[in-house]
Amino acid sequence: MGKKLKIGIFKLSSCDGCQANFFDLPSLWEYCEVVHWLLGGWAGEPEDMDVAFVEGSVSIEEEAQKLRDIRERSQILVTIGACATSGGVQALRNFGDLRSFKEVYPNPEFIEVLEKSTPVKEHVRVDYEIFGCPINPRSLESFIKAILHNRRPEIPDYPLCMECKLRGNICVIDAYQIPCLGPVVRSGCGALCPSVKRGCYGCFGPCKGANIESLVSWFKGMGLSSEEVRELFRNENAYSESFRKVVEGDIG
Ligand code: SF4
Numbered sequence: 001m002g003k004k005l006k007i008g009i010f011k012l013s014s015c016d017g018c019q020a021n022f023f024d025l026p027s028l029w030e031y032c033e034v035v036h037w038l039l040g041g042w043a044g045e046p047e048d049m050d051v052a053f054v055e056g057s058v059s060i061e062e063e064a065q066k067l068r069d070i071r072e073r074s075q076i077l078v079t080i081g082a083c084a085t086s087g088g089v090q091a092l093r094n095f096g097d098l099r100s101f102k103e104v105y106p107n108p109e110f111i112e113v114l115e116k117s118t119p120v121k122e123h124v125r126v127d128y129e130i131f132g133c134p135i136n137p138r139s140l141e142s143f144i145k146a147i148l149h150n151r152r153p154e155i156p157d158y159p160l161c162m163e164c165k166l167r168g169n170i171c172v173i174d175a176y177q178i179p180c181l182g183p184v185v186r187s188g189c190g191a192l193c194p195s196v197k198r199g200c201y202g203c204f205g206p207c208k209g210a211n212i213e214s215l216v217s218w219f220k221g222m223g224l225s226s227e228e229v230r231e232l233f234r235n236e237n238a239y240s241e242s243f244r245k246v247v248e249g250d251i252g
C-alpha cells in the first residue's frame with residue numbers, strides 16, 4: 001500500500017447522519033489517515049489534508065469562518081449530504097421570517113444566527129458534491145477509492161427513474177397515481193421508495209437537467225393543488241436552485 005490519503009471530516013449545521021457513514025467503511029483506515037473527525041474521536045486541531053469532507057450547512061458566522069479555514073487547508077473539498085449541498089432542513093427557515101422563529105425562545109436576544117442557512121458552495125469553492133440525506137456509504141467508498149487511484153469519481157447525475165427501470169419497478173405515477181419526484185431527483189439510493197410502492201420525496205436533490213416545469217404540470221393534471229405541489233418540494237433539498245422555484249411559487 002502506497003501513501004495514505006490524509007482526510008478530515010467536518011461538521012457544520014447537520015445531524016451527523018452523513019458522516020456516520022464513515023463507520024460503515026471499516027477498510028477505510030487501510031488507505032486513509034484521518035487528521036480530524038470529532039464524531040470518530042479525532043479531536044485534534046485540523047492540519048493540512050488531501051481531502052476535506054464537509055457535512056452541514058452554514059447557519060452561524062463561526063461556521064463560515066471554520067469553512068474558510070478548512071478550504072485553505074485542503075487540496076480537495078467535498079460536500080456530503082443535502083445539508084452541505086443545498087442547505088438541508090435547516091434552510092427551510094430561509095422561506096420564512098427569522099424573527100418570528102426566534103420568538104419561540106425565552107431569550108431570543110441570545111440567538112446569533114446568520115439571516116439564512118446556506119449550502120457550502122455559497123461560501124467557498126467546492127470540488128465535488130456527494131448527494132443524499134443521508135449519503136450512501138457505497139458511493140462514499142467508491143468516491144474515496146477513485147481519488148486514491150487518481151481517477152475521476154463517478155457521481156450519478158441522471159434521474160432516479162433510471163434506477164427504477166434497472167430494478168424493474170412499476171412506475172408509481174403511471175400505475176398508482178402516486179406523486180413521485182423520481183423524474184427530477186438524482187439517482188443514488190437505489191430507488192428505495194418506489195420499490196415499496198411509495199413516491200420519492202427527494203433526498204438526493206435535483207438531477208442534471210431536471211424538467212421541473214413538466215413534472216409540476218403533470219402533478220397538476222393528476223389533480224394536485226399548487227399548495228400540495230409546493231409541499232412535495234418543501235423537503236431537505238428545498239433550497240436547491242431548482243426546487244426553490246417551486247417552493248417560492250415561481251413554478252406551479
Ligand atoms: S443531509 Fe440529512 S442525514 Fe446528512 S447531515 Fe443533513 S440531515 Fe443529516
Ligand code: SF4
Pocket residue numbers: 160185189190191192193194199200201202203204
Ligand atoms: S425519497 Fe427518493 S431519494 Fe429518498 S430514499 Fe426514497 S426514493 Fe430514494
